[in-house]
Amino acid sequence: MPKLLHVVGARPNFMKVAPVLHAGRARGGLEQILLHTGQHYDVSMSDRFFHELGLPEPDVNLGVGSDTHAIQTGKILINFDPVLERLQPDWVVVYGDVNSTVACALAAVKRGIRVAHVEAGLRSFDRTMPEEINRIVTDQLADLCLTPSRDGNANLAAEGIPAHRVRLVGNVMVDTLLRLRPAARERRMPHETGVDGQAFAVVTLHRPSNVDSREVLAELLEGLAEVARVMPVLFPIHPRTRQRILDFGLESLVGGVRLLAPLGYIETVSLVDQAAVVLTDSGGLQEETTMLGVPCLTLRPNTERPVTITEGTNRLIESSRAALVTAFREVMAQRNDGGYRPGSPEGWDGRAGGRVVAALLGEPDELASARS
Numbered sequence: 364m365p366k367l368l369h370v371v372g373a374r375p376n377f378m379k380v381a382p383v384l385h386a387g388r389a390r391g392g393l394e395q396i397l398l399h400t401g402q403h404y405d406v407s408m409s410d411r412f413f414h415e416l417g418l419p420e421p422d423v424n425l426g427v428g429s430d431t432h433a434i435q436t437g438k439i440l441i442n443f444d445p446v447l448e449r450l451q452p453d454w455v456v457v458y459g460d461v462n463s464t465v466a467c468a469l470a471a472v473k474r475g476i477r478v479a480h481v482e483a484g485l486r487s488f489d490r491t492m493p494e495e496i497n498r499i500v501t502d503q504l505a506d507l508c509l510t511p512s513r514d515g516n517a518n519l520a521a522e523g524i525p526a527h528r529v530r531l532v533g534n535v536m537v538d539t540l541l542r543l544r545p546a547a548r549e550r551r552m553p554h555e556t557g558v559d560g561q562a563f564a565v566v567t568l569h570r571p572s573n574v575d576s577r578e579v580l581a582e583l584l585e586g587l588a589e590v591a592r593v594m595p596v597l598f599p600i601h602p603r604t605r606q607r608i609l610d611f612g613l614e615s616l617v618g619g620v621r622l623l624a625p626l627g628y629i630e631t632v633s634l635v636d637q638a639a640v641v642l643t644d645s646g647g648l649q650e651e652t653t654m655l656g657v658p659c660l661t662l663r664p665n666t667e668r669p670v671t672i673t674e675g676t677n678r679l680i681e682s683s684r685a686a687l688v689t690a691f692r693e694v695m696a697q698r699n700d701g702g703y704r705p706g707s708p709e710g711w712d713g714r715a716g717g718r719v720v721a722a723l724l725g726e727p728d729e730l731a732s733a734r735s
């Protein structure tokens with residue numbers, strides 16, 4: 364029986380592994396092992412997602428915790444290696460672009476174990492982003508690069524990765540979004556947070572480029588305070604960002620913005636689904652807003668998810684007070700003009716998890732046959 368070892372470590376991995384595990388379980392005839400590196404460990408960043416997404420307890424937890432990139436990556440390599448020796452999986456399946464993704468891919472290929480990368484091929488072409496380095500290295504290592512959108516296939520071809528190692532499977536995170544959207548509607552977070560029936564904004568910020576510089580973070584908080592004069596601004600705050608606001612002494616700039624503890628997945632979708640606008644530097648939210656038809660202002664100079672711009676509701680804006688306020692006003696004007704429609708890129712259809720499993724089992728490419 365083929366043995367798949369799925370690797371997760373940080374918050375954005377959990378919504379990606381869920382549909383693949385579920386699809387594998389539904390088919391049967393597979394042994395599936397879930398490994399958590401422990402990169403994220405707080406209940407609010409990890410455990411609650413397992414519960415909401417219907418994930419089983421991890422079979423193995425490497426317990427690495429937070430540290431510098433090199434130490435965190437090194438600890439994962441060291442702790443994962445004996446697990447591979449003991450379990451001898453046929454495939455190690457890694458997700459997304461976090462440190463756990465690249466570390467586990469490297470440990471596995473060094474043991475001659477095949478690696479599949481789910482969400483392969485995305486590129487921001489910005490090597491200052493830690494995730495970009497993780498993406499490039501993981502794709503070079505992987506035996507099977509499973510892409511969420513066609514731009515991913517083009518990026519991999521440009522880097523010399525042969526076509527037989529690449530397959531378009533669509534977006535697994537969309538599977539999770541479509542499955543849990545009804546539960547998110549029932550959760551009624553706008554009601555709970557007292558913004559029901561009003562236009563409101565949702566904000567998330569955690570990228571080093573936005574929150575690790577005092578000047579940039581101050582500009583962004585000033586811009587958000589201006590938005591908060593027009594409508595409620597709800598800001599579920601990542602632990603890194605909360606710490607930086609304290610480190611830089613910027614508490615007074617938070618103004619009318621409502622800081623919330625990090626939210627669970629269903630709470631987040633419940634709010635975002637009803638939001639007038641989302642301001643974010645998250646990768647996942649760019650995709651979720653595109654699916655939900657909610658305008659998204661991404662506070663970054665680039666995105667590795669261009670279909671959210673060409674086929675969705677996303678727009679890149681500079682991380683400055685002036686750019687944020689101008690873009691917010693433009694979105695509001697466009698909204699009053701008739702608004703935004705949900706996007707539907709190829710393979711963003713709720714069935715990507717099944718296509719990942721089919722690819723791992725060497726079955727025919729459903730999306731390719733649909734095109735021919």
Ligand code: UD1
Pocket residue numbers: 373374375402403404405408409429430460461462463493494569601602603
């Ligand atoms: C990581 C990922 C990023 C992803 C993000 C989602 C990398 C390189 N980065 O960034 O791609 O978008 O997760 O959240 O893998 N912390 C806690 N509790 C936790 C986890 C972290 O308090 O459970 C704090 C620690 O102080 C830690 C800091 O957050 O130092 C940063 O955590 P880390 O995992 O290093 O990176 P993220 O910024 O979360």
